[in-house]
Amino acid sequence: MTHVPQVRRRPVVAGDRMAEDPAVPTLTGLLAQRALDAGDREFLRFGEWSWTFAEIDAWTSRLAHRLIEVDGVRPGDRVALMLPNVVHWPVSWLAALKAGAVVVPVNSGYQRADLAFVLGDSGARVVVTDAEHAHLVAEVVASEDGLGDVRVLDLADDGSEGFPCSAPPTTASHAGTLANLQYTSGTTGFPKACMLTHGYWTRLGWICAAVTGLGGDDVLLTSQPFSYMDPQWNTAVALTVGAPLVVLPRFSASTFMADVRRHRATFFYVLGSMPTLLAKQLPTAADRDNDLRMVLCSGIPVALHAELEERWGAPWREVYGMTESGIDLFSPFADTGSVGSGSLGGPVPTKQVRVVDPADPTRAEVAAGRPGELVISGRPMMKGYWNRPDATDQTLRDGWLHTGDLVVRRPDGGVQLVGRIKDMVRRGGENVACVEVEAALERDERVVASAVVAEPDEVLGEEVKAFLQLAAGVPADRATAEDIVARAGAELARFKVPRYVEFVADFPRTPSERVSKPALKARAAEAPGTTHDLSPRRS
Known part of the structure; x- marks a missing residue:
């Protein structure tokens, strides 16, 4: 089946209303509103299981009552969530907000030191987790000073059955109520927690709904870890427009587009290395057999932009934001010149x-x-x-x-x-932007991903080093390194061309799918691979 563009639906938030205040100021208010006006519509889909807005509204109310009456949660208390991508994540998030708590998302890949820091720094009173992480959580709570009173709630038996299906009176009523302590990826030192309000999330959902023109007939899809903010703002958009959100367990480049087709998704957001990894999958006859209407991305590879649109038959547009600020810049979908x-x-x-x-x-x-x-x-x-x-x-x-x-x-x-x-190489008197060199390297079809870092040099202060992940079957030898660098060098000023190349099987990544360069350099120092010095260098 060939992809056929669908008739544009009527957007819930028109583009000219983007600057208006959201119609409902809180996430909990949005859920209550959707339970009233779209209660039977699908809201969340995990695998083959799905829940309506009304079902999630009732479940979150019951769990909120349990948090208040059993765990003693009071308005302003912090509730940490250490879970993979399961429905209990958004349910626990919204339930804790209904209890008046502040949610602390915890990366489910954290180990003892990371977890101890976040629980201690946030002052969490309750941790919601699963069987896979319960032992680690219990160990940290029992052994770390100041955490002895933290309660641990296993999602397998949240104990919410029997509690009222109506929201407790502590449900937030204004936009300024604190909703999240959202820890940044922490690529340098310990992470910092951004204080995000209900109004932050509802305005983010409102603006993104206006940018995309999404409506109730759309299907959103996300695959990033729920502890990161992307699935959370996708949830806010779904609540804003009354559309379902499909959540995948994780991002897999080899199966992602098959999931997009299977779930008939009309919208998704990707970032970091994800577009490049998708583009490097072998083309298939089914590529345009999808219902996609639009894609938002942070960091669309310039050389791949047109190819991405042509291959999957939908417009891709840039959106820029940070955890600190939500959404800041965007390219309109009508702007084909971008x-x-x-x-x-x-x-x-x-x-x-x-x-x-x-x-x-x-x-x-x-x-x-x-x-x-x-x-x-x-x-x-x-x-x-x-x-x-x-x-x-x-x-x-x-x-x-x-x-x-x-x-x-x-x-x-x-x-x-x-x-x-801070992601620059200072080579002699010249500044080299790592992202520019990475983009040139990744235009080579043999390169799956790259990371450029500064290498100390006695003469020039710093030299340019490239870590390269190669496509399957490409020999990781000096000849390959020389040829890839020579091709990239044809697009770069001479002082930007890497002197050193080291091949890696993969990259350590942050929850936002960006390469963690501190972790990469630490790994290379602990277990160095073969570094090809492509001297002699130009002066």
Whole structure:
């Protein structure tokens, strides 16, 4: 069957209403509203099991009562969730919010030190987990100072049966109520928790619904870990538009598009390495046999953008945001000129952006075409970092969020990402943006993924090193390294061309599917592989 574009449905949130306040200010209010006006509609689908809005509303109310009456949860208490992608994750999230609690998402891959830090830093009173993680949680709670009173709730028997199906009176009633302590990926040092309110999530859902024009007949799909924010904002969108959300156990490039077809998904969001990994799967006759209407992505590979759209028969558009700020920039789906441009688009109507000189104490704006730090103000925005007033003051200055991302303003008025302030190689007197070199390397079909880092050098201060993950069957030898670097070098200034290449089987990644370069460098130092020095170098 050939993909046939569907008739555009009537959006729940029209694009010209994007700047308006959400119709309902809280997540719990949204769920209650959907239970009233769309109660029989499917809300959540995990594998072959699904639940309606009314069923989830009743379940979360019962569990909220249990948290209050059995576990002693009071408004403002923190409830940690350490679960894989199972329906109990969003159910526990919404139930804890109905109990007036603040949810602390915990990466289910955390080990003892990470878990102990998050539980201690957040001051969690209850941990909701499963059989796979219960032993670790119990061990940490029993052995770490200050955690002795933490209660552990096993989702296999949440004990909610018999409690009322109506929401308890502690349900949040305004947008400013704190909903999450959302810990960042923690690629440098211990993670920080962004304080996110109900209004943050409902506005994020509202804006994303307006950006996409999604309606109740759409089907959303996500595969990222639920402890990361993407499935959570997908949940907020589903609640906003009254559409089902399909949640996969994990991202698998080899099966992802088959799941998109099987579930008849019309929308998904991907980021990081995910588009590249999808594009490197062998084409099949079924590629365009899908119901996709649109895809949002953070970091569409420029050289693959048109190919991605052609292969799967749907428009892909960039969206930019951070945990701290939700959504900031987007490319409209009607803007076909953005395809392959590298543009992040322009700000959503509730945000203002500036491009400033990070070395200038006055943070003066730089001229168009010159790189500078992207700074953002507006809504949604975190309230700050939990227990980190100094970090909050460093990141949020006079109402402006300093992103740490280097961008340039494009002639068409859009914004283009060129790298991270801290993700640079300083080779001699030249700055090398790692993301630019990675993009050139990944345009080679033999390269599945790459990571460029700084290597200390006595003469130049730092040299450029590339870690490369190769496609199956490609020999990991010096000849391959030389040929890949030579091809990339044809697109790069001479000082940006990697001197060192090390092949790896895979990359350590953050929950957001970005390569964790600190973990990569630590792994390489502990168990170094063969590094090909492609000298002699140009001066």
